[in-house]
Structure formats: structure tokens, C-alpha cells
Amino acid sequence: MNLQEHIAKELLSQYGIPCPKGRLAKTASSAEDSCALIQAKKYVVKAQIAAGGRGLAGGVRFAATPSAVHDEAERMLNSRLVTDQTRAEGEVVHTVYVEAAHDLSAQYFVAFVLDAATGFPMLLASANGGIAFEERARMDPDAVAAHVLDEQSDIDGFLKTVGIEDGGAVDAVKAAARAFEENDMVLLEINPFAKTANGDWLAIDAKIALDPAAAFRHPEFDRLYSNAGQSAQESEAQQNNINFVRLDGDIGVVVNGAGLGLATNDLIVDAGGEPANFMDIRTTATSFDIARGVELLLADPGVKALLLNVHGGGMTVCDTVAEGVAFAYSRNNRNVPCIARLAGTNADWGERILMDRKVPVDVCNDMKTAVQRAVSRVGEA
Amino acid sequence: MSILVNQETKVIVQGITGRAGTFYADQAIRYGSTYVGGVRPGRGGNKHLGLPVFHDVAEAVDNTGANASLVVVPAPFTADAMIEAIDAKLDVVVCITERVPQHDMARVKRALSGSKTVLIGPNSQGILTPGQCKIGVMPTKDARPGRIGIASRSASLTSEILANCSAADWGQSTTVGVGGDVLHGLGFVECLKLFRDDPETECVVLIGEIGGREEELAAEYLASTDYEKPVVALVVGRHAPLGQRMGHAGTLSQFGAASAGQKIALLAGAGAIIASDAGDVVHQVKAALGG
Numbered sequence: 008m009n010l011q012e013h014i015a016k017e018l019l020s021q022y023g024i025p026c027p028k029g030r031l032a033k034t035a036s037s038a039e040d041s042c043a044l045i046q047a048k049k050y051v052v053k054a055q056i057a058a059g060g061r062g063l064a065g066g067v068r069f070a071a072t073p074s075a076v077h078d079e080a081e082r083m084l085n086s087r088l089v090t091d092q093t094r095a096e097g098e099v100v101h102t103v104y105v106e107a108a109h110d111l112s113a114q115y116f117v118a119f120v121l122d123a124a125t126g127f128p129m130l131l132a133s134a135n136g137g138i139a140f141e142e143r144a145r146m147d148p149d150a151v152a153a154h155v156l157d158e159q160s161d162i163d164g165f166l167k168t169v170g171i172e173d174g175g176a177v178d179a180v181k182a183a184a185r186a187f188e189e190n191d192m193v194l195l196e197i198n199p200f201a202k203t204a205n206g207d208w209l210a211i212d213a214k215i216a217l218d219p220a221a222a223f224r225h226p227e228f229d230r231l232y233s234n235a236g237q238s239a240q241e242s243e244a245q246q247n248n249i250n251f252v253r254l255d256g257d258i259g260v261v262v263n264g265a266g267l268g269l270a271t272n273d274l275i276v277d278a279g280g281e282p283a284n285f286m287d288i289r290t291t292a293t294s295f296d297i298a299r300g301v302e303l304l305l306a307d308p309g310v311k312a313l314l315l316n317v318h319g320g321g322m323t324v325c326d327t328v329a330e331g332v333a334f335a336y337s338r339n340n341r342n343v344p345c346i347a348r349l350a351g352t353n354a355d356w357g358e359r360i361l362m363d364r365k366v367p368v369d370v371c372n373d374m375k376t377a378v379q380r381a382v383s384r385v386g387e388a
Numbered sequence: 389m390s391i392l393v394n395q396e397t398k399v400i401v402q403g404i405t406g407r408a409g410t411f412y413a414d415q416a417i418r419y420g421s422t423y424v425g426g427v428r429p430g431r432g433g434n435k436h437l438g439l440p441v442f443h444d445v446a447e448a449v450d451n452t453g454a455n456a457s458l459v460v461v462p463a464p465f466t467a468d469a470m471i472e473a474i475d476a477k478l479d480v481v482v483c484i485t486e487r488v489p490q491h492d493m494a495r496v497k498r499a500l501s502g503s504k505t506v507l508i509g510p511n512s513q514g515i516l517t518p519g520q521c522k523i524g525v526m527p528t529k530d531a532r533p534g535r536i537g538i539a540s541r542s543a544s545l546t547s548e549i550l551a552n553c554s555a556a557d558w559g560q561s562t563t564v565g566v567g568g569d570v571l572h573g574l575g576f577v578e579c580l581k582l583f584r585d586d587p588e589t590e591c592v593v594l595i596g597e598i599g600g601r602e603e604e605l606a607a608e609y610l611a612s613t614d615y616e617k618p619v620v621a622l623v624v625g626r627h628a629p630l631g632q633r634m635g636h637a638g639t640l641s642q643f644g645a646a647s648a649g650q651k652i653a654l655l656a657g658a659g660a661i662i663a664s665d666a667g668d669v670v671h672q673v674k675a676a677l678g679g
Contacts, residue, residue, distance in 0.1 A: 266568075
């Protein structure tokens with residue numbers, strides 16, 4: 008889960024990492040008022056959404072005076088910000104963060120991830136940080152240096168090779184390493200980590216991703232999880248043992264397993280259709296959980312047909328899924344056509360359940376036929 | 389022959405008394421695998437499913453001679469269970485638990501370095517040598533002994549492809565799920581090496597997806613060596629949105645990760661045969677083996 012910038016900076020400040028002075032505002036007038044508390048020569052207004060790419064999308068604007076802060080905040084608040092890292096419809100800006108703007112003399116990139124090969128944290132750094140760094144790094148893998156923080160690690164020596172030698176800056180990076188470990192972060196990125204014209208070091212922007220799997224030992228983040236950028240549909244599904252991602256199409260997809268879900272969506276797009284969602288029914292899901300997942304799709308007027316692609320096995324057998332689907336249909340008066348492909352454990356039993364319970368089902372024997380049928384059904388509708 | 393597990397493998401279940409532990413142990417025993425005991429701290433001395441239950445892994449190994457374990461322990465305790473099994477020097481440890489914290493897995497990776505234990509998972513369907521040994525959660529109805537080795541990041545797709553292969557009379561030597569998480573034990577490269585050395589395996593199927601670097605590493609390995617056996621690869625998620633977690637934590641494309649298209653290009657460049665979709669895998673296997 009990605010944290011909004013102001014929360015990320017609050018967390019970093021607790022570790023003594025210097026950040027620009029700032030205040031959060033929900034209205035344009037409180038944004039203007041906050042300038043009196045920040046007391047800077049000029050300001051920057053930043054849209055608080057939990058996605059990157061804001062700078063290039065107009066979500067970060069400089070303002071010379073408090074009244075200019077007011078105007079920028081007014082323009083951003085309650086607008087939808089679309090960046091290359093949000094969904095197509097963008098994210099609504101509910102709050103802005105007003106900060107002191109600084110003249111920067113050097114911009115570095117500093118990030119921590121876990122090294123999948125060794126299990127040690129890995130420090131990534133570059134002397135060419137700033138806006139559009141990710142794009143540059145993608146073009147040129149050598150643009151960023153990597154250092155594994157194992158027992159023999161020498162952070163000071165590594166940072167020196169990148170050009171970070173100042174004692175305060177090195178301490179800030181070491182503090183960030185501690186923050187990364189202690190908060191179960193999967194990504195901590197400070198970009199730019201900048202030296203100001205006055206010689207101070209500041210975390211100008213920070214991106215933190217927490218590991219949702221570790222939420223059980225971080226009750227202090229509970230409130231953040233409940234306000235996370237998930238749609239109502241997605242969190243409802245999550246509570247019912249279903250991984251669900253809303254997409255833009257009209258074919259509702261009910262699948263068990265992440266790989267089969269991805270494969271199904273690939274086939275739909277290949278056949279000229281558009282999936283309405285990605286679904287992965289977890290192995291622990293009961294038929295009631297599945298019913299809730301299917302109801303989410305039936306309740307969505309954008310969904311014109313349902314594609315049921317299940318390979319039964321383990322604890323998720325076909326009749327369990329069919330029970331759930333039949334239950335969802337019985338509680339909804341929309342007669343959305345259901346194209347079903349059931350295979351594996353209890354496939355025939357599952358098909359019987361769908362037919363006996365009067366689900367408007369069209370049974371296919373293989374995945375490809377089912378996908379093609381679903382795509383043409385939507386075309387007719 | 390097979391890789392990693394066979395009829396001789398003696399398995400214990402860590403977390404045997406839980407709902408999932410009971411269910412999967414029971415299924416594996418009915419399948420004919422050799423399960424010799426279970427572990428549940430505080431319940432040592434009891435019997436469950438007719439098997440002796442021990443307080444810890446070391447005690448279970450001393451008493452049963454077990455050399456493999458199935459870890460079915462709730463996520464907060466999974467890392468410690470895996471490390472306990474690694475410390476007890478088991479040959480194979482399979483972990484099916486989902487949502488193990490990444491920093492916990494980091495600890496397990498460090499424990500693995502220098503040990504001889506092969507860890508499969510977490511968030512894996514496990515490993516199956518048809519007709520001999522099942523350690524995991526996969527359905528066995530369609531599995532047949534044979535000559536295809538499967539290494540996969542997805543349980544559901546493995547079931548699908550395995551069923552297609554068996555229907556076309558291509559049985560399997562061993563199927564391995566490397567798991568859907570970012571940090572995991574055994575990877576595609578180790579699977580390829582093991583299948584290469586297994587005389588019974590004639591063709592390897594790799595089932596990949598977006599996220600992580602398994603496919604890139606496999607491509608690097610295949611390009612670096614003269615791999616005598618045909619490798620058929622499928623990578624799913626070609627049309628998935630970037631930057632979103634699609635079920636598996638490992639699908640979230642991290643900094644600098646390749647897209648499905650890039651993974652496919654790398655594998656094709658390294659000499660792998662690319663299957664266009666799940667249904668195509670069996671056709672490519674057939675073409676490669678001339679059946």
C-alpha cells in the first residue's frame with residue numbers, strides 16, 4: 008500500500024530525516040492560512056494522492072505568495088488528477104500539502120527495496136535524481152547504483168561513490184534504512200534527496216509502500232489501510248477472500264487463481280473483448296464469499312456478461328464456486344448471461360448446480376471457446 | 389525418476405492439527421505419499437490422522453527420520469516455522485501459506501544461504517511427483533506419471549495445463565510451484581537445472597507471469613548454456629494494468645521490472661518455445677517431442 012506524501016514525510020521525520028516545513032489543507036483558504044505558519048520565501052502546493060507521476064501531471068505547483076497558494080489549491084482540490092501511475096479515471100484530490108519551496112543545488116535519488124536474491128535490504132542511489140528519474144533509469148539501468156546491506160556492507164563507502172559524503176546526509180540515509188526495516192516497508196524512495204542552496208539536506212519528495220501482509224503487527228497503520236485508495240468494490244471483495252481489481256471493460260470475470268485470472272483476461276483482450284475486472288478467488292473462500300464477489304459484478308451496470316472460468320482443486324472445488332454463483336443470481340434480478348467453463352474437481356456437479364438453479368448459463372468445454380462466446384454475447388447486447 | 393521428491397520422501401506437516409493442515413495432509417496420505425508425522429507446539433505426544441504429533445521439527449526428525457516438511461502455519465508464524473525446518477536440515481521444505489510478510493521472508497532467505505535445504509514457496513501449490521509423492525495443495529485427479537517437468541508461478545494454471553497434457557497422454561515427471569510471492573525459495577533456474585539432470589524428464593514447461601524476475605533469470609540461464617531439452621514457456625498478464633497487484637503479491641511490477649511482452653521476448657531469444665496461451669502449451673509440447 009502506497010502512503011500519501013505527507014504521511015510518508017511524517018514517518019521519515021520521526022526518524023530525524025529532514026523534510027521541508029509543510030501543512031496539510033482541505034480547503035483553499037486553509038492552504039493560504041498555512042503559509043503564515045510555514046513562513047517561507049515561496050511555496051509549493053502538492054496534490055495528495057497515493058500515486059507517483061504528479062509533477063508531470065500538474066499535481067505539484069509552485070506559488071510565490073499565499074494568495075497564489077490559494078489559487079493553486081483551489082484548482083487542485085476536488086479535481087481528478089490523472090498521472091501515468093493512476094488508473095485512467097485518475098484519483099480525486101481531497102487534500103493538498105503546502106510546503107516551503109527551496110532552491111536546490113544538487114538532487115540525488117535514494118531508495119530501499121528488499122533484494123529478492125539474498126533477503127538483505129538493498130540501497131539504490133544516483134546523483135541524477137529529480138523529476139522523471141524513473142524514466143531515465145528505465146532507459147539506462149546503469150543510471151542507478153545498487154548496494155546490498157549485508158553484514159559486510161559499507162554504506163559510507165557506497166554513498167561516497169555516488170557523491171553523498173556530507174555527515175548529515177549520510178546519517179539521514181542510515182536513518183531511512185532503519186525506517187525501512189522497522190515499518191515493514193517494501194519500498195522507500197526519497198527523490199529528490201536534495202542539497203539546498205544553503206547547504207542543508209532535505210527529503211523533497213518521499214514515496215513509501217507498506218507491506219499489507221505485515222499489517223497485523225502495525226496497528227499504528229490501521230487507519231491508513233482503511234483510508235487506502237481501494238475502491239469500495241475492491242475492499243468488499245478483499246473482506247470476502249477474493250482478490251479483485253476493477254478494470255474498464257464489460258465482461259465480468261469469475262476465476263480461481265491469480266495465474267488463471269491473468270490468462271483469462273489475456274484471452275479476452277486477444278479475442279477483442281474488455282474484462283470488467285480481474286478476479287482471483289482465494290483457496291480459503293467459501294461459497295458465501297464467492298457469492299459476494301459475484302454480486303459485486305452483477306450489481307455493476309457496466310457488466311454485460313459473466314465469464315466463469317474455474318479449475319477446481321484443493322479447497323476450491325467447482326461445486327463450491329457454482330453454489331456461490333447460483334446464490335448471487337438468486338439475489339439479483341438482472342439476468343446477465345453467464346458463460347461457464349468448469350474443469351477439475353467436481354466440474355460436472357458444478358454445471359448441474361448452475362443449470363438446476365436456473366442461472367442463465369451457457370456451458371463451454373474449453374477456455375478459448377468460453378472466452379469467444381462471452382465476447383460475442385457482449386457484442387450482441 | 390523425478391526431481392526433489394519421490395516414494396522415499398518422508399514428510400512431516402508443520403501445523404498438522406489446523407483446518408488446512410488436516411485437510412491437505414489427509415489428501416496427500418490418501419494419494420499414497422509417505423507422511424510420517426506432524427508438528428504442533430504444545431500438542432506433542434498426541435496422534436492426528438493416525439500420525440504422531442511432536443512439539444518441534446527436531447523431535448519429529450529424530451523420531452521419524454523425516455526429510456521433508458509441509459508448512460501450513462498462519463502467516464505471522466510462518467517464517468519461524470520455515471527457519472525451524474531449515475535448522476533441522478530437512479532436504480525439502482514446502483510452504484503453502486499466503487501473505488507471509490516480505491521482511492519475514494527476507495529473514496528466511498538469509499537462513500537459507502549456506503544450507504542444503506530446498507525451500508519451495510511460500511504461497512506455492514507445492515510439489516508433486518505423480519504416483520509417488522504430493523507435498524502441497526494441488527488436485528491430483530488429472531496427474532499422470534510421465535516425461536514432462538513443470539515449473540510454475542501459478543497453481544491454477546498448472547492444474548489447467550497439467551490436465552491438458554494428461555488428456556493428450558503426456559504425463560509429468562514432477563510439477564513444482566515456485567510460488568506467487570516476491571521473495572521465495574526455489575526459482576525457475578534451479579528447477580531447470582534439476583530437470584536437466586533428471587533422465588526421465590524430456591521436456592520442461594515454464595509457467596510465468598508479470599512481476600518479479602524469475603522469467604528474466606531463466607532466460608539468462610538458458611542463453612548461457614546448451615540446454616538439451618525443449619523448454620516450453622507461457623507468460624500471462626500481457627494485458628494486465630501495470631503498477632497494480634493482480635492477486636499474487638509478486639505480480640506487482642517493481643522498480644525496473646520487465647513487462648510480460650519483454651519476458652516473452654527474452655525467453656524466446658534464449659531458445660524457449662513460446663506458447664501463445666494456456667491451451668497452446670500442450671500443442672507446443674507435442675510439436676517439440678514429435679508426438
